[in-house]
Amino acid sequence: MLRTTVLMMISVFCAWGNLYAQNTTAMMEMDQRVFHTSLQASDALFIRQNEIYKQAKANDDVLAQARALQRMGQICYQMGLFTQSLSYHIKADEIFRSDKNERQTADNLNDLALILLITKQQKEAKQAYFKALSTYQMFADSNGIARTYANIGHYYEKVLNYDSAYHYQQKAMQVFEAVGNDEGVALVNENLGSIYEDKLQFDKAFSHFSKALAWFEKGGNNEMLIDAYNNLGDIYRKRGQYVQALQFTRKAEKLAKRSKAYSRLSSAYRDLGKTYSFLKQTDSTFHYLELSREYFLSSYSDESKKQEAILKVIYGLDRKEVQITEMARQEKVAWAIYIVSGIAGLVFILIAGVIIRNQRHRILRERETREREEEISKTKQELMLVDLNNKKLQEEQLKENLHAKAKEITAHTLQTIQKNQLLEDIREALTEMIKSDSRSYKKELRSLLNQINQNFNKDAYWDDFRRIFEEINQEFFDRLQQINPGLSATDIKFISLIKLNMNAPDIAALLSVSTDSLRVARYRLRKKLKLEQGASLTAFIQSI
Template identity: 45%
Template sequence: MIRSVVFITTIFLLAVTTLQAQQEPALVFSNLGKQAASDSAFMAQKEAYRRAKDKTAAALALRQMGRICYHLGHYPQALDYHLQAGTLFRETRQHMLLAENLNDIGTLYYYNRQPALARPQYDEALRIYRQQRNNAGLAVTYGKIGHLYEKQQLYDSAFYFQRMALGGYGQIADRGGMAKIFENLGSIHEDLEQYDSAQYYFGHALALNTDSLAKIEILNNLGDILRKTGSYREGLEQTRLAVALARETSEQYQLSSAYRDMAKGFHLLRQPDSAYQYLELSRFHLLDIYSTESGKQLALLQTMYDMEKKDREIENLRNTRKATVAIVILGLLLVALALLVISRQRLKIRNAELLHLREQEQMRSALEHREALEQNLKQELELRSKELSAHTLHIIRKNQLLEEVHNQLEQMVRDDKRDQKKQLKQLQLQINHNFNHDQHWDEFRGIFEQVHQSFFDRLKAYCDHLTANDLRLVALLKMNIGSGDIATLLNISQDSLRVVRYRLRKKLNLPQGESLTAFIQSI
């Protein structure tokens, strides 16, 4: 008999441990009941989202889709929908809806085990509710923050915010809200093992509550308190009330939880048969819940998959159409670009040809101008040469004439006509003076240098100590004038001319045998 009791007790403890390990995820389904989310509800919200005519309607549909996923335990997907809804609520400045959505996001972060991210969501919701002076929203958010601190075992902060919530519900006379806060306070006292206070707050919560599901939870909590304080039979009475109410309302999860509490009570009363029986009932209902909800989750997941697949197909079709249109537009743009490039190239070639023709024309004009200028210069040079030759010839003739006159006068002077001698002598002196006058030399040199440019400069670079008479002789030699004419022009004899040429050769350092005329022509 003792071995049997030990065996049943061991099985009971293992079962209780297993159920407690499963309790946290099972909480997701505790509030489904008549509000049970299904694939049809999700599809309805998805369709509402597609047909939404404004951002607010789309955000409401997204939030409902998030809540459905939350109640079925799909937290990441639920969080994504709520975040999308929050973005739209911000854009449309729907402050109250945004605050409610922030509370939902905070709860999701908590269930995702990210409490550090949950608190900022609640804080922003509080700021909005304060700005809008919404006491009900403040009370709800205070309660959520208190619950968050309770789960983190920060009980002082949990008490503070739960009392803030209680005060808020009291101001608006919300009995259901006050009942929920009393239940939360009872849970905190229970965690602190302050069972009298816990029983006090659970009692207040039960008295104020009108919601059947909440009453079942409170009755189960009261049963726990009584068991923990040693009042096993009184605890079983509270649990039996919870079982009856759960059967009446068809709350399967609460019924399973109540059966498990009854198994604990009978175990403590050392009635292993009854404990085992109720433990099996609890397991049966819990498995039934999981089976039902797993089917719902699978149906929802299949629906979500089908819808996402259809959305992807539609999006792919749209993308294909967009890609086709984009390709056509790109092709047209490329053709237009090619035509533009060809046009620009043709225009560039045409402009280059015109520029080339213009340059050729300019070069032709410049060449013609240069040829005309050279022709003018050539003509002018020829003219100057003719002038120089004419000038030289004129000088030669003048000197020849003067020489003849000089000779005649000399003959007259030899005569004995004393009365004419003095006048003739003066005339002879005047003629001699005319032979040596340089008045025409500057004019001659100017014309000479125009014909033979820079000749004297080159000559002086070779020999810089030549006299004016030397320069005259060199100029006449450069013009290829004969020795007789040179003697006449210089008004000297042939012998004197040979002496002058000899001195010039010495000044120019010409070697014996080199022609003076050839040398001067080479300069």
């Protein structure tokens, strides 16, 4: 029981260690694909590049300054100092751009994009990759184009967009094959194998890994060859072919041990432990997982020392202070490794990561929603303002029209009153002449009087008056019809004149009736409008 418990805890520890080891291995692989550096002491390389940078600055050689900064960024990247690496690449980018050296800018952008991707700045990384691609295409640089295609494919693989990842790796493959770059073809095959492995399409992954291995076996790059052996061992294990898996993982183990590639050796031991676990060989499983743990700790310690050496150069730390800090840091790291090796710690880290990611997504969604709502609100306000202005213009136009109509109807009314008054005077004069005159043209005067009486109210002005009055008082006439649809034309004329606030004598003159006849007409109209006794006819009509 104790043995089983210990084995489970070591498996959990190795799984955690595997995560770090895989990340370290992946960084080394990408470094070799991008930079192709020699295996020299990183601190010595950094010091040399720093001296080159200072000399270039003294000579005012901006291009040499930028190249030295780029190389210093590459060295920091190799050592896992991503913040420092990002800083150097950004400085190099600024100088390359100010010098208008587009080809060097594109080369540095590929390095910069990789750091941005590792530091979770995915949007900026994508922009940098495509800017580099555009520049290489402008210069028709086939190797630069192919390398950037492969890097873009790697980017899409990391963001889990496998279709796009496959598309760009295929484009990289086509260009590498066209220019005869066998190493590039091998690297793309390894990338494609990784994509298919993530998608659990192990047969296709095996095919691409095998093609990559064929070139690495004759290419002389031990690190890539170790990884190729390990990749095929993983595929065999995942397909349940444990004997073949052991064969390839053993090859990776031997080459890693001979090359003193301890991080890769730790990975090989871990894979051997996994395979023996599937074969139910508990002792071998325990043995190799323990070896994996030991080499992982050793490799981690070595990497930490190298990072400290670089940081000492960068920040000019005193050697004694670095040693003291390193001892304290190593002690803290050792305690941290054993503490977080438990299942509870691992679960806590995973849950925390999920919570943080979800929180970021929620904040981003809320910000986007708020921005959209603000934009919609702004648009609505602008539309309301335009609509309000239109209504104001319409209202002003309507007022002008009503004012013109009112002036027109007033003119017609005054003209009609004057005409009817004139006709009334003529009629009275003719009447007196007929009564007092006994001459022979009495008959002709009577005939003229009859014509005046017959045409007294048939002037075209009444038609114009009715048309204009109805245009500006349409709602008034609609409500009047609702009260009594049977009102006559004379009633409508009478009501219209009352609506205009005209006095009784003027109304009688316009209607060509006497004052007594007008009173009778008012009485009849009150009955038609169903007014109660004592109610004002004028007030009622004005209220309609």
